[in-house]
Amino acid sequence: MIPNEKPVAVNVKREKFSPLPDLNHKRKAKLSQLFVALVLTVLGIAFMLPFFWMVISSFKTDAEILSLPLTILPENVTFEHYIDLFVNLNFLTYLKNTLLIVLASFFGLLLTAMAGYAFAKHKFKGSNVLFIGVLATMMIPGQVTMIPVYLMLNQMGLTNTMTGIVLPGLVGAFGVFLFRQFMTTIPEEMLEAARLDGASEFRIFFSIVLPMSKPILAVQGILTFIGAWNSFLWPLIIANDEALYTLSVGLALLQGQHGGNYALQMAGATFMVVPIIIIFMIFQKYIIEGYNISGMK
Amino acid sequence: MKQFLNDRAPYLLVAPTVLLLLMFSIMPLFIAFFMSFTDMDLAGIANWANIEWIGLTNYIEIFKDEVFIQALLNTVVYVVIGVPIVIGLSLAIAMSINFGTGKVFEWFRVVFYMPSITNVVAVAVVWGFLFNPQYGLFNFLLNTVGLPDVPWLQDPFVAKLSLIMLAVWRAVGINMIIFLAALQGIPRTYYEAAALDGASTFQQMFKITIPLLRYAIFFVTVTTLIGWIQFFEEPLIMTEGGPLNSTTSLALFIYNNGFQLSNFGYAAAGSVVLFILIITVTLIQFRLQKSENNY
Numbered sequence: 253m254i255p256n257e258k259p260v261a262v263n264v265k266r267e268k269f270s271p272l273p274d275l276n277h278k279r280k281a282k283l284s285q286l287f288v289a290l291v292l293t294v295l296g297i298a299f300m301l302p303f304f305w306m307v308i309s310s311f312k313t314d315a316e317i318l319s320l321p322l323t324i325l326p327e328n329v330t331f332e333h334y335i336d337l338f339v340n341l342n343f344l345t346y347l348k349n350t351l352l353i354v355l356a357s358f359f360g361l362l363l364t365a366m367a368g369y370a371f372a373k374h375k376f377k378g379s380n381v382l383f384i385g386v387l388a389t390m391m392i393p394g395q396v397t398m399i400p401v402y403l404m405l406n407q408m409g410l411t412n413t414m415t416g417i418v419l420p421g422l423v424g425a426f427g428v429f430l431f432r433q434f435m436t437t438i439p440e441e442m443l444e445a446a447r448l449d450g451a452s453e454f455r456i457f458f459s460i461v462l463p464m465s466k467p468i469l470a471v472q473g474i475l476t477f478i479g480a481w482n483s484f485l486w487p488l489i490i491a492n493d494e495a496l497y498t499l500s501v502g503l504a505l506l507q508g509q510h511g512g513n514y515a516l517q518m519a520g521a522t523f524m525v526v527p528i529i530i531i532f533m534i535f536q537k538y539i540i541e542g543y544n545i546s547g548m549k
Numbered sequence: 550m551k552q553f554l555n556d557r558a559p560y561l562l563v564a565p566t567v568l569l570l571l572m573f574s575i576m577p578l579f580i581a582f583f584m585s586f587t588d589m590d591l592a593g594i595a596n597w598a599n600i601e602w603i604g605l606t607n608y609i610e611i612f613k614d615e616v617f618i619q620a621l622l623n624t625v626v627y628v629v630i631g632v633p634i635v636i637g638l639s640l641a642i643a644m645s646i647n648f649g650t651g652k653v654f655e656w657f658r659v660v661f662y663m664p665s666i667t668n669v670v671a672v673a674v675v676w677g678f679l680f681n682p683q684y685g686l687f688n689f690l691l692n693t694v695g696l697p698d699v700p701w702l703q704d705p706f707v708a709k710l711s712l713i714m715l716a717v718w719r720a721v722g723i724n725m726i727i728f729l730a731a732l733q734g735i736p737r738t739y740y741e742a743a744a745l746d747g748a749s750t751f752q753q754m755f756k757i758t759i760p761l762l763r764y765a766i767f768f769v770t771v772t773t774l775i776g777w778i779q780f781f782e783e784p785l786i787m788t789e790g791g792p793l794n795s796t797t798s799l800a801l802f803i804y805n806n807g808f809q810l811s812n813f814g815y816a817a818a819g820s821v822v823l824f825i826l827i828i829t830v831t832l833i834q835f836r837l838q839k840s841e842n843n844y
Contacts, residue, residue: 289649302672305686306678366565385575401577
């Protein structure tokens with residue numbers, strides 16, 4: 253499946269004897285590349301179709317979106333639904349709550365990095381057992397822990413609070429694993445030198461380990477942001493009060509209450525999705541490369 | 550004091566994470582197991598004295614529960630149809646992208662990965678609109694090319710397929726990235742040697758690429774299977790399990806019993822069944838992988 257760069261080069265040598273087969277070969281390779289690109293383009297457009305339709309529909313008027321036959325592009329572009337979201341609906345509150353969760357999850361990320369550092373660079377009593385225990389939590393499905401965690405938070409009086417929403421998902425085993433994988437590559441000599449200079453372990457973590465972990469921090473930071481921005485299940489379970497709803501819970505509520513108002517729903521969805529798409533476009537290289545750090549390569 | 554803290558630094562560094570995981574992951578697992586043998590409900594929350602040990606009653610009841618059996622069968626349908634499509638499609642897209650050399654092909658990675666990172670509620674709301682029988686884009690497109698309407702979310706069986714379609718669309722990206730990383734790890738010299746020996750592209754694909762991707766395929770299969778057994782958000786948001794429970798998954802059954810009906814003990818029994826199912830399927834996978842490696 254991989255284009256034969258070298259064989260082409262070999263053929264170039266042969267060109268002196270018979271230029272024709274080489275030309276054929278080259279043209280064939282070009283043609284098949286073009287064909288694959290064409291197939292991917294058609295499939296790619298199909299994949300993007302829901303996003304296009306979402307954005308286009310959010311600018312249509314209520315009358316237009318419920319008129320048949322369907323129009324592709326909006327006849328009268330309107331921003332009324334976006335204004336509606338913030339003026340008549342509580343999207344500003346949802347946005348504030350979502351950003352609070354994002355902030356808290358970055359604190360969680362710091363805790364995860366600290367644990368990753370300890371597992372990568374310190375041999376302490378029980379470190380192996382603890383690390384295996386941490387990894388084992390990845391196998392526990394969310395649906396099993398969902399009800400007990402809810403009851404526990406209820407016992408602690410944390411239902412319907414921001415703390416209750418944030419706490420269950422603050423740290424994750426996969427994050428610890430990724431940080432550990434990356435931080436093992438930091439040269440031991442640097443840490444030793446700092447220790448000889450009398451720096452404390454926490455000082456070393458903040459002024460040497462963290463700055464050297466920028467690539468993995470970038471990946472994890474973006475993924476954490478996306479995860480927190482999208483957080484749905486815990487806010488849904490824990491928050492009874494609309495004042496604590498996040499964007500996704502608010503959007504689900506909107507779908508329930510304004511079932512027929514599709515343009516408004518599309519505006520809400522666009523407001524949730526577009527920032528993520530923009531962030532992803534900017535940082536896609538880091539995210540996609542990040543999977544190579546995880547050792548799949 | 551400072552020295553004291555420094556000596557215990559590793560423990561202090563891991564403590565927050567370990568404690569949080571212990572509290573919100575490991576402990577709840579045991580509580581769920583314990584709870585599944587009780588009749589825990591709202592009265593039980595109010596006063597622990599109301600909780601009674603009822604042995605295996607929940608498990609006996611649950612396998613007599615028609616909704617649970619239906620949810621189990623629905624989940625089997627989701628897994629059996631969805632997982633092979635996800636793996637096949639993401640592998641095909643990854644190989645096609647890897648085949649290309651131009652800059653365009655890098656953008657395809659972004660395009661196919663994008664659905665994976667977008668919010669599930671937003672996406673479900675958008676697809677709900679696409680599936681709308683009257684004003685939806687899908688039926689409009691079908692009519693345009695002369696095909697009749699499809700009852701996307703109205704027919705019990707078609708509704709399952711519609712949800713699978715949405716879930717496949719969301720799942721392809723991440724697996725494609727994993728396959729791409731693995732593909733780029735295959736040395737080009739293998740293909741050069743094969744090409745010199747006159748192997749066709751298809752021979753190269755089946756004799757070199759697929760065998761060398763075995764580990765990645767195994768990894769993706771295991772994670773995808775685990776994920777699809779827990780199929781949850783799509784039916785929760787789009788159909789609430791309807792029509793007639795035809796889209797209720799095991800996970801949605803647990804959620805409904807726990808949070809809608811407050812039958813916590815009963816829901817916990819359902820979640821233990823789900824957990825056992827996941828472990829069994831994963832162990833079978835590992836066993837199969839092992840026997841394959843023997844030759």
